[in-house]
Amino acid sequence: MYRYDQFDEQLVRERAAQFRGQVERRLSGELKEDHFKPLRLQNGVYLQLHAYMLRVAIPYGQLSSRKMRQLAMIADTYDKGYGHFTTRQNIQYNWVALKNIPDVLDKLADVEMHAIQTSGNCIRNTTSDHLAGANADELEDPRPWCEIIRQWSTIHPEFAFLPRKFKIAVTAAAPDRAAIKVHDIGLLMKPNANGEVGFEVFVGGGLGRTPHVGVSVRDWVSKGELLSYLEAIMRVYNRFGRRDNKFKARIKILVNETGPEEFTRLVEEEFAAQGPKEKVVLPDEEVARIMAYFAPPEFEDLPEVSQAFEREKARNEGFARWARINLRAHRTPGYASVHISLKPQGVAPGDATGEQMRVMADLAEQYGMDDVRVAHEQDIVLPHVKMDDLPAVYAKLVEHRLATANAGLITDLIACPGLDYCNLANARSISVANDIQAEFADADFEEEIGKLHVNISGCINACGHHHVGHIGVLGVDKKGEEFYQITLGGRADEKAAIGDIAGPGLRHEEVRPAFRRVIDKYLEVRNGKSETFIEVLERLGQEPFKEALYASA
Secondary structure (H helix, E strand, C coil): CCCCCHHHHHHHHHHHHHHHHHHHHHHHCCCCHHHHHHHHHCCCEEECCCCEEEEECCHHHEECHHHHHHHHHHHHHHCCCEEEECCCCCEEECCCCHHHHHHHHHHHHCCCCCCCCCCCCCECCCEECCCCCCCCCECCCCHHHHHHHHHHHCCCCCCCCCCCCECEEEECECCCCCCHHHCCEEEEEEECCCCCEEEEEEECCECCCCCECCEEEEEEEECCCHHHHHHHHHHHHHHHCCCCCHHHCCHHHHHHHHCHHHHHHHHHHHHHHCCCCCCCCCCHHHHHHHHHCCCCCCCCCCCCCCHHHHHHHHHCHHHHHHHHHHEEECCCCCEEEEEECCCCCCCCCCEEEHHHHHHHHHHHHHHCCCCEEECCCCCEEEEEEEHHHHHHHHHHHHHCCCCCCCCCCCCCCEECCHHHCCCCCCCCCHHHHHHHHHHCCCHHHHHHHCCCCEEEECCCCCCCCHHHCCEEEEEEEECCEEEEEEEECCECCCCCECCEECCCCEEHHHHHHHHHHHHHHHHHHCCCCCCCHHHHHHHHCCHHHHHHHCCCC
């Protein structure tokens, strides 16, 4: 894990002190909300439906036990005892009083954390694969490059006031667990013809009002030229991106209206025009310094088969199910990656109490090499756990309602806070999510259904990524009544696709039975248990599922 140097430390401390003065002026009335808004947004502070919300950055989703415990302390001391983990691998606090936010920022700085650039028209938190450094299918660890991008983009004077917010994701595996094609820039690490590792560059992905899948603008750029190429993209966006209409200001609109070929030409022209003083040269020693922070842990030489693990599977049916569903293979024999679900029945997806955060910190420290990851599915991952230790880990998770065996299944759904919290939302999201979870609460039935991604958004801003759910749900307002539009066929993986609207919106009470009809139809028409919902949908098209969706609506 990267550790702050003196420049990081100074920057974070000075920004926290600066914001303290701005908050004092706001509370005294000297600073009006219209003037305070751009200042608070630069520090991750939103004004939501009931209170201010603070979004804390978790670069590339990685935490230590110390950081997780500090997040727990903040939840218990300054919020209502919980935090909300987001699809950007961040955490949000929904009930922090404005007067306390400067103190929270100081507490974050104590553990090398901050809220800088978690809002505003700037380059946001760089996200990555939550299994980075642990999974055998990756080319190399992408996290050092996420850190390099973080350092380059933090308070970058040229890109601090972009036409709109900007999001970058990096992965190094063919199975895309970072959703790179629905980001403003997505980077896929890959070799060129000579075997040198660089990046394929995708630009123009994004969801919201006008969803788009990113297009490849460069098949390969070298590591040494990566930041210079990113600057070329950002300059084209800064120059040609719309500033007169925020709904048309994202880079996806520019790429779509300009056309991928012309946009690529503009970027290549800008890249070629960079003079020696404009190139961002990465000193080898600095790259080596950052890489060293992400060196693999010292794994033990363990047998591939753990007797303790096998005995517990044979003895404990709950453990066996959890192991089947929530464990991921590790690149090192004798280890596994543990997916901790934050989606038990009746809880807002992504929420964790302070107590649960401390439990996860303890487990990471005792069994997980002090490494905790936030997945963009709003769950937590311990990437490096010995197979021998899994029974003890499971027992602790069960004790604290963290052992729901649903990773990748229908109740492991993504949902934004919706109208319960957000002043932009048109409809509730959490209650719809809980209804769907209740419908498929039977663990055997859910496992029979298999892999299925459900995404729920309370408005067109798509914070729940409904466009890329295998089944997506969008809350809309119709003359003061909440309706829910269903989309089918979305994907956020390497085959990224935007789901198609199935038809008219459903009332809140109609969503749950409609989901059941769609799933029953899927189970009726699939070719064996190995064929997933998205595979059946792509084979048969939407019509059978549309008919089921509206059969009794």
